[in-house]
Amino acid sequence: PFRAMGIGSRLSAELEQIAHEADASAMVVSATPSGNTVGFYLGRGFHPMAEPLAELLKLEPEDVHMHKSL
Numbered sequence: 001p002f003r004a005m006g007i008g009s010r011l012s013a014e015l016e017q018i019a020h021e022a023d024a025s026a027m028v029v030s031a032t033p034s035g036n037t038v039g040f041y042l043g044r045g046f047h048p049m050a051e052p053l054a055e056l057l058k059l060e061p062e063d064v065h066m067h068k069s070l
Helices: 007-021 035-042 054-059
Strands: 026-031 064-069
Touching: 007 026, 026 035, 026 054, 035 064
Parallel strands: none
Antiparallel strands: 026 064
């Protein structure tokens, strides 16, 4: 019932702001492999990673691992 209310977008924007303030050069997410979830991150500038981070792949092998340069 909470989809399309902007909550995820606001959380994503807040996390990106925190990353910028920490002088991070990139963000990485491990997204559940659903069209909605992957589409959400694609719409925010994330792209699938050619090689996922080993620690994320071990924890979430079925997920779509995505990266965004900041």
